[in-house]
Amino acid sequence: MAGEGGIAKSALAHDGDLVEDYPARPWLLAGLGGVAGLIVHLLLDVDGEEAWRYALASFTFFGFAASSFVLGSRRWIEVTVFALGLGAVMGGLAYLAVDAGDRVAGEEFAFAAGVFFSLLAVPLFQADFHRRRWATPYEETHFHVWTDALTAGGALLFVALSWLLLWLLHALFSLIGIEIIEGMIETTGFVGLFMGATYGAAMGVLRNQLGIIGTLQGVAMLVFSLLAVPFALAILIFLFALLASGGSALWEATDDATPVLLSCALGCFVLANAVVRDSDEARSSNVAMQVAAIWLSAAIFPLTVFAAISMGIRIDQYGFSPERLWALVATGIATAYGLAYWAGLARGRLAGWSHYLRRANLHLAVASCVIALLLALPLVDFGGISARQQVARLDAGEVSAEEFDYAALRWDFGDAGREVLRRLARREGQVGEKAQAALDEQTPADRYRELGSEEHRRANMQVEARDAYWEGRIREHFARLGWHCDEPCFAIDLGFDQDGERRIKLIQGAQVTDWFLERENDTEPFEPDIVLPRRTAGPLREDSTVEVREWQGRQIYVDGQPMGDPFPAEE
Template sequence: MKEANIPVDGAAPDWPLRPWIIAALLGLAGLAIHFASGGRGPDVSEGWRAALTALLFFGPLALAFTLEPDRRAGPIAFAVLAGLIMAGLAWRAVSGGDQYATPQYGFVAGLIATAIALPLFQAGFHRTRWDTPYPRIHGHAWSDAISAAGALAFTGASWLLLLVLSELFHLLKIDFLRDVMDEGWFGWTWSGAAFGAALGVLRNELGIIGTLQRVVMVVLSILAVPLAAGLTLFLGAMILSGPDVLWQATRNATPVLLMCAAGAWVLVNAIVRDDEEAASTNRILRVAALVLALAVLPLTVFAAVSLGTRIAQHGLSPERLWGLVAIAVACAYGLAWLVAVVRGSRGQVGWRERLRRANLHLAVLISGVALFLALPILDFGAISARQQVARLESGAVSADKFDYSALRWDFGNAGRRALDRLAGNNDPAIARRAGEALRQKVRPYNVGLTADERAYTLRVQPADPALERLVRDNIEANPYRCVNHCVALDLGTLPDGRRDVAIVSGGGYTRVTLPEAQLEGGTPPPMVTPPLPKPVGPRSKVEIRTIPRRYIVVDGVPLDAPLDQASNSLEGRPPRR
């Protein structure tokens, strides 16, 4: 096998101790993750636990992919840096709560930056810079992906083996293996060790990985022909009929177009491969690769216009800004590939070689941009909040159509500060709706509807304007308590002067004390919502009755459920008045 397909940087690929070292490394890391997370794995709510868990996960994993027998200092430094970056992002995502807008996207951006930086580091880009051979970087990227997939498959197989063995010993009434498999510490340790052992074995078999890489590329390249034909027909039909249909379906058009562009990117690279000697010699596949390379730019431009249309309609949001970032990356690839094809058709260097160079430059650029966006430098929530408020104040969107709940829940602290300012607006309608959004304790179930569209009917029995104001304030803060129609029953005044109220709605009711007491963190106390025989409607007759029922009493204490309710009563239904 030629050197271009060997994804190593001058190091001997065969290291007999590699499987044992990586298995021990990841096994201990898994055990440490279990204890660091308090036995909950990645599902932690404390920032420091999330940070420590991320450090123990990504640091050893990066070291497992980069460690070589003659190179230790560099891989350890890279692993520590990757672990610290992901730990910081995990801490921000968990400890920040709703202070930041979409912190999970920042975590994903950091993950992308680390994943791209891994093959660059393995290929020695930090030493050779732009002189790094493209086949070496490309080979590392493919070998990492194939090794990770194979190690995951082996980990699943190892758990299947444990399951079979546990059932085998269970036949002898020996349940030690069953019991230990239920322990969290064992699961993390076993999974880490199994993954590490498989990864070490696969990274020792570079010849097999190189062959498998070529097989995967050959199989994938076959898909380039139907995709190229389909995209050609699609673009031709859209030119003839006009792109209006895309703007009428802006919610779905953008992700579909980006998925097609991503598929074209994968298939073009499967045909172009490492160099001209390794590239496919099939004329049909080469033509298909050329068509797909030229199709990436128009697909991403249409996706950009589609998202831009939605932004013009509804304004910016943190999610849409991240969408713009993804489209910008796709457009950069499309433009770079178009330039590569044009320059390659006129110069001595062919378009495929220019495309490979563009891939290298774009990989480094995207890794840096992703890391920059992952760090707490740009606040997409603040940017979006300023633009949304400007749309409201300029009259681009009316007060009744503005989504105040989005500012409350989706834009982080910047959105809530904007709501605070809007609550003092001179326009009473804006001030009222902003205040209602600020009082919300949970996100309304009917997201995206205006305040008028979320209208509900409320009846207070007996009628009391002061109590009705308290009930409405409570419902605005907890919209799930009143769905379409509800009736508030005054159950009396408590010794402390607060009102005891039952809010009947849908198929149940919630009993609250108004003004409502708050627990630490501003969370309302839990409420019991017993089921109703039928949903409440606008004309439903709701009242309070005292109905005698028969109970089973044990040692003078009646059971919770009366016999009349549990078994429809031997004496018939409760009497009506």
């Protein structure tokens, strides 16, 4: 463990602030946390969504969160300005997100970009990047990233344990009729006060033990390093199989491919850096781990390229949307990391590759921090970009007037989308009629009623029934349910069971579900029926007879392949 110890020693030797023992820190953070938690609780524990409440709550929460990482006995002015500044940025973003309502598309993603900016800004401030800029030692930045994660995780665990202890004491005192703890918990603001104070106290104690946390950081990286080898092998097999298949399997799963690929790229990044660590002296000397780290570093780029291609296929099929544009941004940043790692591996070769990877980490962290802040600010309207591109697809004939999603312009793209929709409504013919119908919708639910209407579900439905009456019953039942047969489905009437209930097998997608419809007189109107659960044997009793019997049954086949469980033959 010499490498891990070297991390703590180098950090301690460089600047005492990194591992400063500040006795007042737990008390200060407990007090600040209690006040901050109380304020946030009182602001949000009300009906209504006033923007100023969320802005002030975000300012308080993020300002305290930042101070819990950077508070020390020195540089009080800098620390205060940074914490208040970060709180002000997040408070402003929260105000814009809530105040915008549905006028701006994707405000939740902008706020998430602000959170990402905050996560990067804190360790950069701790490492004095605002002073030293590109001369900032990578060892310090690396040290702060890992110790911040460990101390925050430990503090949250302490909060959970504190709640558990509080409820245990409540149960104990309740045995003798003392309900004082329950009364405290139900007091307005107590939850926020308790959570903030316990988190602040725990953070204060843990931040005073950064020397020990630095050693734990080494242990954590050692554990991650052990995962690097099997993960690298799995990624190698995946990429080889994907290239051998020509990518067909991936392109058929474009709904899930992009987030899965980006998550795997993130896993490669984390595990590779767990091996690389903060210096060549601290880097793992195990040859297998070093080879795994090189392969994981090299695999980031192809994974992100495949993610970009997958997203491109999705955009080619359905056009831009605010969510897809944000996904493109995330893919672009991940691809930049992959390219930088390729460049680092090429420049460093076998001797200095890890040095170039560390330099890339610092430069890309700063760039990502700036990009996240710019995207969080209301400088770019992804809703307007998406709306204009969707109309361009309509005008170019890439999507028909019948299939064009007018409701998306009404509800998903903000005011820019509705302005484009109003221009479409002034056109002649089917486009103008459908655009005006979308403008006339009063709630988003109207959109889903149109897309998933009873007529739509009946058109998707095929029914194999014993007679016309039960065919009508089955069609009416699933058409009125509202959450089935929005895609092609097939219902099979199996007749009555021994309890006098009609047995139905519904096939939809890759699933087969059992339904039981109650018997009705022919004169009763069609109404949605009660769905009864599948019957099972049990419970097992002492005098139960258990035996195995041979039986002959039936099986549903789709395109010649069995689907679902076998079921008994008709009686």
